[in-house]
Amino acid sequence: MNSLGKILLEVKNLKKYFYVPAGTLHAVDDVSFTLEEGRTLGVVGESGCGKTTMGRAILRLVEPTSGEIFFDGRNVRKLNASEMRYMRREMQIIFQDPFSSLNPRKTIAETIEEPILLAKLIPDSNKRFMRVLDLMDIVGLAQRLINTYPHELDGGRRQRIGVARALAMNPRFIVCDEPVSSLDVSIQAQILNLMKNIQRDMGITYIFITHDLSVVNHFSDDIAVMYLGRLVEKAPAEALFEKPLHPYTEALLSAIPVPRIHNRHERIILKGELSSPINPEPLCRLAARCNKCMDICTREEPPLIEIRPNHFVACHLHKPMGS
Amino acid sequence: MDALQKTLEIKNLTVEYVVDKEVVHAVTGVNITIPAGKTFGLVGETGAGKTTTALSILNLVPVPTARIVSGEIFVEGQDVFKMSPRQLRAMRGNKVAMVFQDPMTSLNPIKTVGEQIAEGIKIHRGVSDKEALQRAMNMLEMVGIPGGRVSAYPHQFSGGMKQRVVIAIALACDPDILIADEPTTALDVTIQAQVLKLINELKKKSHMVMLMITHDLGIVAEVCDTVGIMYAGRIVECGTLADIFDNLRHPYTRGLFDSLPDIENRRAELKPIPGLIPDPMNLPPGCAFHPRCTYAKPECSRDLPQIRWLSDTHYVHCHLYNETVENMLI
Numbered sequence: 001m002n003s004l005g006k007i008l009l010e011v012k013n014l015k016k017y018f019y020v021p022a023g024t025l026h027a028v029d030d031v032s033f034t035l036e037e038g039r040t041l042g043v044v045g046e047s048g049c050g051k052t053t054m055g056r057a058i059l060r061l062v063e064p065t066s067g068e069i070f071f072d073g074r075n076v077r078k079l080n081a082s083e084m085r086y087m088r089r090e091m092q093i094i095f096q097d098p099f100s101s102l103n104p105r106k107t108i109a110e111t112i113e114e115p116i117l118l119a120k121l122i123p124d125s126n127k128r129f130m131r132v133l134d135l136m137d138i139v140g141l142a143q144r145l146i147n148t149y150p151h152e153l154d155g156g157r158r159q160r161i162g163v164a165r166a167l168a169m170n171p172r173f174i175v176c177d178e179p180v181s182s183l184d185v186s187i188q189a190q191i192l193n194l195m196k197n198i199q200r201d202m203g204i205t206y207i208f209i210t211h212d213l214s215v216v217n218h219f220s221d222d223i224a225v226m227y228l229g230r231l232v233e234k235a236p237a238e239a240l241f242e243k244p245l246h247p248y249t250e251a252l253l254s255a256i257p258v259p260r261i262h263n264r265h266e267r268i269i270l271k272g273e274l275s276s277p278i279n280p281e282p283l284c285r286l287a288a289r290c291n292k293c294m295d296i297c298t299r300e301e302p303p304l305i306e307i308r309p310n311h312f313v314a315c316h317l318h319k320p321m322g323s
Numbered sequence: 324m325d326a327l328q329k330t331l332e333i334k335n336l337t338v339e340y341v342v343d344k345e346v347v348h349a350v351t352g353v354n355i356t357i358p359a360g361k362t363f364g365l366v367g368e369t370g371a372g373k374t375t376t377a378l379s380i381l382n383l384v385p386v387p388t389a390r391i392v393s394g395e396i397f398v399e400g401q402d403v404f405k406m407s408p409r410q411l412r413a414m415r416g417n418k419v420a421m422v423f424q425d426p427m428t429s430l431n432p433i434k435t436v437g438e439q440i441a442e443g444i445k446i447h448r449g450v451s452d453k454e455a456l457q458r459a460m461n462m463l464e465m466v467g468i469p470g471g472r473v474s475a476y477p478h479q480f481s482g483g484m485k486q487r488v489v490i491a492i493a494l495a496c497d498p499d500i501l502i503a504d505e506p507t508t509a510l511d512v513t514i515q516a517q518v519l520k521l522i523n524e525l526k527k528k529s530h531m532v533m534l535m536i537t538h539d540l541g542i543v544a545e546v547c548d549t550v551g552i553m554y555a556g557r558i559v560e561c562g563t564l565a566d567i568f569d570n571l572r573h574p575y576t577r578g579l580f581d582s583l584p585d586i587e588n589r590r591a592e593l594k595p596i597p598g599l600i601p602d603p604m605n606l607p608p609g610c611a612f613h614p615r616c617t618y619a620k621p622e623c624s625r626d627l628p629q630i631r632w633l634s635d636t637h638y639v640h641c642h643l644y645n646e647t648v649e650n651m652l653i
Contacts, residue, residue: 046511047482154599184368185538189582189595211511218584218593237589255516257541259583261568264544269520270513273481 005036008173008205009058014067016050016057023279027053029229030067032304033312035222037172040199040206042220042237044213044252048274050229051209052096055175058207059091060084071173089119092166096178098158102150108161109146112136115168135164140194156187163194173205180215192219213256217241222310225249228277228285231304235311245313247290284316292317329359329399329499331380331532336394338375338384347603349375349389351556355534357549359499362526362533364547366540366579370600371553373536374424377502380534381415382406398500417447420493424505426485430477436463436488437473440495447496462491466521483514487521494525500532507542519545540583544568549636552576555601555611562637572639574616610642618643 016028028050035041043051057064060076069076071091079087095101102111112132115121122128133143139160150158159179166174176195180188192215199206210216216223217237224234225246233246244250251268258264270289284290284297296316304314333355340347350372357363365373378384380396382403396403398419406414423429431439440459444450450458460470466487468480477485486506493501506522507515523546526533535547543550543564550567551558552575560573571577578596585591598615601607607614613623623642631644 046513156599184600185582186368186578186596187599189584189593192584193593193595213512214584214586217586217589218591241586241589251513255512256586257515257519257539257545258586259540259544259568259580261544261564267516267520269516273483273514 005038007034008037008072009035009207010068010070011058012068012070014054014057014069015065016053016062017065020278025278026050026229026280027277028057028064029280031226031229031231032067033224033231033234035205035207037205038199038203039221040208040219042216042223043207043209043226044211044216044223045226046211046274048228048277049226050277051226052177054226055093055177055207055209059088059093059175061093085119089121089169090172091175092169092171092173093175093177094159094162094166094179097182098155098162099150099182102158102161104150107147107149108136108141108153111150111161112164112168115165119169121169131168135168138167138198139164140190154187155183156190159183159191160194163191163198167198167202170202171204173207175207175209177209178211179208181210181212188215195219213253225252228274228280230285230314231312232286232315233311233313234304235313239308239311245307245311245318246315247292247317248286329530329532330397331355331357331500331534332395332397333376333380334395334397336376336379336396337392338372338379338394339390339392340388341390342388342604345604348556348606349603350379353394353553353556353558355551355558357500357532357534359532360526360530361548362535362546364543364550365534365536365553366538366543366550367553368538368600370555370603372556373553374504376553377421377504377534377536379403380500380502381419381421382411383415413447416443416493416498417496418498419500419502420496420498421502422486422489422493422504422506425509426482426489427509429489430485432477435474435476436480436491440473440488440492443492443495458495459491462495463488465494466491467517481514483510483517486510486514486518490518490521494529497529498531500534502534502536504536505538506535508537508539522546540579552579555603555606557611557640559612559640560638562634566634566637570637572633572637572644573641574618574643575612578615610640 012032014028014031018025018027031054045051053062056062058069109132112135113128116128116131122131141157141160180191183191198204208219220237223237223240225232227248233249244253251270254265254268272289275288282301283299284302287293287297294316302314302316304312305320306312307318333353336350336353338350340349353376355363367373375384391404398414437456437459440462441455444455444458456473460473463473464470468484468487507518510518537543547564549563551561554575560576581594582596584593596615601611609624609626610628613619620642628640628642630638630640632638
């Protein structure tokens with residue numbers, strides 16, 4: 001897991017604002033990071049922190065307000081519609097809810113075939129059919145299910161369809177938006193293992209968006225923590241779990257209910273709730289809830305800086321490397 | 324007498340649903356006893372029968388679709404299935420209260436939170452509107468919301484605050500028995516931590532009986548004293564926290580723990596339970612878990628396993644322990 005790989009995705013100062021009656025909602029606010037080929041970046045945060053919007057903005061499923069996205073060296077935001085369509089073969093997404101993301105009137109085969117058909121990837125219908133069977137095999141769907149409809153299937157199988165559909169284009173990069181959140185634990189483990197095996201076999205790069213910290217720790221090489229649109233900490237998974245630097249990350253990690261009864265740790269409980277992402281003040285967004293809040297935190301917004309190699313944090317408690 | 328009063332006892336509960344003339348075996352032969360001041364965690368995956376068990380305690384299963392086939396549930400020594408509608412009304416929300424899973428849909432959007440908390444107090448305590456509202460304010464403060472917000476509407480609150488309101492409603496009449504159906508599932512983890520802390524404090528204060536329904540073994544470790552693991556309508560293993568977390572015996576319990584990512588060992592491989600939860604209309608013969616069980620023996624697909632007590636507190640429904648308890652197979 002050396003960080004010497006080729007950089008596949010680079011996100012620079014990505015912003016997505018929504019204009020709502022009450023003002024400007026800063027869903028994603030100045031997020032920058034790089035992701036190397038074949039690795040998984042886990043993105044964690046609570047509801048409303050902008051993790052889903054960020055995932056979609058990277059694929060331009062929502063148009064970013066500003067910022068740049070380089071995929072394999074190409075500036076994704078400069079592509080025109082047809083170039084973007086072509087580019088999306090390499091950049092796919094798996095959606096959160098396997099109950100609402102599948103067309104109820106299409107069979108499994110039609111659902112998986114659709115992207116191949118739209119991209120005119122395999123013109124020959126027999127070959128296309130073989131490809132569908134092949135994909136079903138990869139994601140562990142029995143061939144007898146080929147003519148079933150989504151409502152006949154349980155959540156785990158539906159999510160397998162979502163995975164197969166994303167794989168249909170032979171992508172190099174997949175944004176996985178809470179792919180296991182709606183599944184029971186025994187099924188969740190099946191899907192996580194499937195996705196790991198696919199990554200190993202095909203060298204796919206993932207952005208894995210989730211609110212479940214045990215899952216993200218298990219699944220990711222690097223972890224990015226978001227709070228109210230901001231990237232507050234990013235580090236290799238081991239480093240982050242061993243020594244979280246941002247008070248929010250610390251509280252988040254300590255809040256996980258651990259399934260064991262010995263060696264339980266003390267909780268850090270954050271005061272209050274998320275503040276509004278509409279017209280945020282230029283100060284640290286955690287300031288009101290933070291138990292280490294200092295004077296400067298209510299005056300200046302801390303920038304994201306590299307504290308140790310590959311360990312970035314946006315907090316006034318920490319000084320940059322070598323200072 | 325007091326000890327008997329604050330207990331909940333479910334005896335041999337069997338509930339079926341009849342859908343399109345087919346029978347769904349939702350709950351089969353469930354026994355749960357919770358003494359005063361203790362919390363019982365009912366754990367299982369979707370469709371295991373957890374919520375049906377909870378609704379039965381309030382005699383709220385949707386008749387005639389649902390049918391109580393057998394069983395008795397004693398609240399304060401009285402069988403809820405033999406209560407008159409008037410007695411049931413007097414019990415619900417008073418002696419027995421329930422916190423529902425989804426705070427977004429369990430509150431009335433066109434009534435203030437104060438009115439919703441006060442409603443139960445007025446009905447059960449027969450106090451004036453003013454007094455009930457005062458008590459509602461106290462309840463709000465107890466769950467950590469400023470009392471001045473009694474006249475706010477649910478949409479003005481965040482998810483965590485709504486769930487606190489739901490908890491305040493449940494606790495408004497000082498219940499002896501609290502049923503919490505996945506009370507934190509819809510919440511973010513930092514808010515969940517706040518709500519769990521609140522629940523633990525309330526437990527200490529009021530000495531009530533609590534039935535906590537969850538699919539999260541982490542939450543069980545945090546708030547429960549005893550645990551029942553439910554699969555396809557049956558409690559397949561039941562014991563104290565130590566019995567289940569240190570000394571589990573049922574292959575399904577093992578599978579649940581192995582499916583969870585280990586927060587301390589991120590390289591550890593997940594070992595999911597193969598296969599899927601069976602269709603409750605068409606349960607496999609014998610032990611319902613046998614098609615997914617790596618330890619299955621011929622008798623598992625033939626005979627229903629009997630209860631096997633491993634200690635005074637710990638029992639398991641599994642053929643592996645027919646002859647021996649000592650032989651640790653799992």
